Amino acid sequence: MIIFKNVSKRYSDGYVALNNIDFTVESGEMVFLTGHSGAGKSTLLKLIAAIERPTSGTITLSGQNIAQLKLGAIPYLRRKIGFIFQDHKLLFDRNVFDNVLLPLQISNFDSKTVAGRVRAALDKVGLLKKEKAMPIALSGGERQRLCIARAVVHRPSILIADEPTGNLDIEYAQDIMSMFTSFNQVGVTVLIATHDASLLKDVEHRILSLNQGKLAV
Amino acid sequence: MIRAWLMQHGFVFFLTLKRLIATPVTSLLSVIVMGIALSLPTGVYVLMENLSAISGQTMSSPQMSLFLKLDIKKEDIESVKQRMEEDSQILSIQFISKDAALHQLQQSNGLADISASLERNPLPDAFIVHTLENTPENLEQLRVAMQSWPEIEHVQFDSAWAERLNALLKLGRFIVLMLTTLLSVAIIAIMFNTIRLQILTKRDEIEISKLIGATDSFIRRPFLYFGAIQGLTGGAAAWLIMTLAIHALNEELGTLAQLYDFDLQLQQLSPSDSISLLLFSAWLGWLGARISVASHLWQIEPR
Numbered sequence: 001m002i003i004f005k006n007v008s009k010r011y012s013d014g015y016v017a018l019n020n021i022d023f024t025v026e027s028g029e030m031v032f033l034t035g036h037s038g039a040g041k042s043t044l045l046k047l048i049a050a051i052e053r054p055t056s057g058t059i060t061l062s063g064q065n066i067a068q069l070k071l072g073a074i075p076y077l078r079r080k081i082g083f084i085f086q087d088h089k090l091l092f093d094r095n096v097f098d099n100v101l102l103p104l105q106i107s108n109f110d111s112k113t114v115a116g117r118v119r120a121a122l123d124k125v126g127l128l129k130k131e132k133a134m135p136i137a138l139s140g141g142e143r144q145r146l147c148i149a150r151a152v153v154h155r156p157s158i159l160i161a162d163e164p165t166g167n168l169d170i171e172y173a174q175d176i177m178s179m180f181t182s183f184n185q186v187g188v189t190v191l192i193a194t195h196d197a198s199l200l201k202d203v204e205h206r207i208l209s210l211n212q213g214k215l216a217v
Numbered sequence: 218m219i220r221a222w223l224m225q226h227g228f229v230f231f232l233t234l235k236r237l238i239a240t241p242v243t244s245l246l247s248v249i250v251m252g253i254a255l256s257l258p259t260g261v262y263v264l265m266e267n268l269s270a271i272s273g274q275t276m277s278s279p280q281m282s283l284f285l286k287l288d289i290k291k292e293d294i295e296s297v298k299q300r301m302e303e304d305s306q307i308l309s310i311q312f313i314s315k316d317a318a319l320h321q322l323q324q325s326n327g328l329a330d331i332s333a334s335l336e337r338n339p340l341p342d343a344f345i346v347h348t349l350e351n352t353p354e355n356l357e358q359l360r361v362a363m364q365s366w367p368e369i370e371h372v373q374f375d376s377a378w379a380e381r382l383n384a385l386l387k388l389g390r391f392i393v394l395m396l397t398t399l400l401s402v403a404i405i406a407i408m409f410n411t412i413r414l415q416i417l418t419k420r421d422e423i424e425i426s427k428l429i430g431a432t433d434s435f436i437r438r439p440f441l442y443f444g445a446i447q448g449l450t451g452g453a454a455a456w457l458i459m460t461l462a463i464h465a466l467n468e469e470l471g472t473l474a475q476l477y478d479f480d481l482q483l484q485q486l487s488p489s490d491s492i493s494l495l496l497f498s499a500w501l502g503w504l505g506a507r508i509s510v511a512s513h514l515w516q517i518e519p520r
Contacts (some may be wrong), residue, residue, distance in 0.1 A: 051428065051519055089425045105228070106431040108221045150429070153419035 001027045002048060002158070002189070007057030007067075009043055009213075017043040019213040021030055021057070025191060027157075030184040033193040033199060035210035041088060041193035044210070045160050049081050050074045061158070079107050081149030082188075086163035090135045092217060096100070096122065096146055097131040103154045121153040125179065141172040158189045165196055173199060226438075233442040237450075247447060249436070251404055252454025255498055258396035259459050265389040266490075268482050280355075281374040283344040284362060292366045300366070301346065308347040341370060354378055372470060381517060390520075408444050408505025415440060416513045420467055428519045440492055441467045442512050448502020452495040459486060462502070 002025040009018040017040045019149045025031050033041050046052040047059055052068050059066040061077070069077060091099055100121055104114045125169035134141060144164060151159060161180065165173035177199060185191045194200070200207060209216040237244045254442065292311075301307050316341040323333070348359060356374060364372045416423065423436055463483050474481050476519075486494070 015304065073428075075430045075432045075435075083428065085428070090430060091420075091422055091425060098229075103429050104425065105225070105427060106426060106435055108225055110221050111224045111228075111359075179239075 001025065001062060002059075002191070003058075003059045003060040003131075004044075005060070007054045007059060008065075009040075009047065009048065009052060010037040015130065018047075018054075019028050021213075021215055022092045023188060023208055023215060027189055028184070028187050030180070030190040030203055030205045031192070032203065032207045033210065034197075034200060034207055035194055039210040040103065040213045041195075041210055042162055045083075045162050048160060049078055049083055049156075061072075075106075079103075079154065080156055080158060081153070082156040082159045084144075084147045084151045084159070084193075086162040086166065088147050090146060090150075092135050096127060096133050096135065097132065097139070099135065099146060099148060100149045100153050103150060107154055109134055109154075117142050117153055123154070125149045132139060141168055141175075144168065144176060146170075148176070152183065154186070157182055158191070161190070161192045163194055163196075164192060165199055167192060170198065221291050224329065230442070230446075233439055233446055236439075237446065241512075242520040244447070244450075248450045248454050249452025250407060251498065251502075252458055254400045254403055255455035256453060256458040256462075258393050258400060259455055259494060260462065261396060262481065262490075263392045263459060263463065263486060265386060266391060268389065269386050270484060271481075272488035281348065281360065281363075281372060283323045283346055283369060284371045285344075285368055286372070287305045287341050287344045288371045289342060289368055297344070297366065297368050301344070306349055306355075308349050310347070311344045311345040312458075313345065313509050315342050318343065318350070404448070404501045405508065408502050409462065409509040410446065411447070412440050412444060412506045413513055415443065416510070418513065420517055423514070423517050424519045427517070433514065434499070436514060437507075437510050440506050444502040444504075444506025444509075449495055451501040451502065452498025455498065456486065456491055456494055471515065 004021045006084065007018060007021040008037060010016045021044065035041055039167055041127070047054055048061065048066065050069055054067050057067065062080070064077070066077065071166050071176060085101055091102070101114060101119045104117060109117070111201055119128060119131070122131055123146050127142060127149060130138065130142065135146065148161075148164070151161075159180070164180070168176070173196065180190050180192060255321065283297075285297065298310065298312065301310050314339050319338045322340070360372050360374045362371060426436055463485055468480050470481055470483065
């Protein structure tokens with residue numbers, strides 16, 4: 001469960017990215033976050049993973065106040081979350097398999113089970129046959145799926161995606177959307193930020209709409 | 218859990234080795250620089266160890282000369298001899314009578330004429346004493362004790378040279394300490410810079426690792442391993458340089474020793490000194506890396 005209470009974020013240059021945000025995402029819910037670029041979608045997602053800290057207000061994630069989290073506790077918070085970054089943040093010096101392996105290495109998984117987990121994640125996104133490929137050799141859609149595999153390999157309870165279908169064809173985009181739906185169906189809380197209106201046309205999930213740092217009702 | 222932790226460390230260890238081998242020229246140059254830097258204080262240390270070993274050898278049975286009073290009686294000589302034989306500090310004694318001493322003097326070149334012109338023997342009876350004691354303080358005590366015997370005119374023992382040698386050794390050890398300190402700082406600085414460059418080239422990896430939940434110690438680990446391994450290889454290089462240098466020096470010394478008819482061989486570093494050298498250099502590398510990581514990693518915060 002994610003709870004935002006009176007959350008504001010003002011950058012040091014005075015720009016107000018988020019203004020008094022209040023909302024709740026229930027466990028196991030799938031929620032879309034929409035708004036034009038610059039509306040504060042990315043900032044809001046980054047607050048959940050403590051990549052940015054709020055100027056005021058409280059953010060609660062499974063009972064923990066993230067706004068007050070100590071620096072040393074942040075890594076353990078991030079391990080509960082699968083984050084799909086807008087700019088992918090893939091490592092180009094290692095192959096597909098090793099990119100997906102990274103979260104497991106970070107959280108000290110037993111090496112006996114890691115290879116199986118990595119392959120399971122790659123299988124879910126349809127990249128199993130490309131595990132030895134380098135990210136540079138992948139298409140845009142494949143890179144996006146690699147990001148998803150990396151985000152889910154450690155089986156987080158929350159999945160956050162920032163513009164996961166940006167620059168993708170409509171077929172690819174729908175493909176990726178159905179992946180998120182299937183993760184949600186096994187109980188993962190999913191939060192997706194997108195400005196792509198066509199993607200939201202016939203979704204039955206809740207949509208939060210951001211406009212100039214405020215939530216539209 | 219412990220198994221996973223061990224696997225993690227093993228993994229980082231081999232990853233670091235791979236990184237070192239991936240840039241062979243850079244790694245080799247760093248190792249050579251560290252090796253030469255470390256071999257300087259190590260070399261002076263080896264010389265000091267050898268010098269103190271040699272001084273220990275010559276000091277192991279120091280020699281004193283006991284000159285008896287000129288008018289001493291035969292039985293008094295016997296009693297002095299007996300007293301010394303009972304003394305546990307004395308290893309052996311050798312009596313040189315005044316006649317034997319004069320005879321020796323007459324044998325010497327250039328002095329024969331002078332000694333022939335003497336009306337009577339001016340030389341005293343004497344003992345040459347070898348002692349078990351070898352520290353300057355104890356020898357001095359022994360000298361004072363024997364000087365107080367009534368039959369003794371004069372005890373001669375030149376402790377000054379031993380003191381000089383000791384002072385020289387002390388100076389040498391100070392030089393070793395100074396060189397070690399200076400070059401340690403240099404090695405830490407080299408490692409600091411090496412790790413700084415590595416952190417810059419690994420910026421993306423560090424940022425992404427932080428984003429997906431890596432702790433600081435996880436991110437630090439490969440750099441610390443790198444520092445320690447590089448330090449260790451630097452120490453091994455220094456050891457190799459020293460071993461080869463001593464070997465080469467001993468060959469040269471061998472020729473010299475033959476010409477001058479004495480036996481002088483430099484001893485190699487002892488096993489415990491070798492291990493100390495390796496551990497110390499590994500620690501230096503680790504420390505340089507640790508300082509570098511502490512002052513650079515915080516600058517990489519994901520946005």
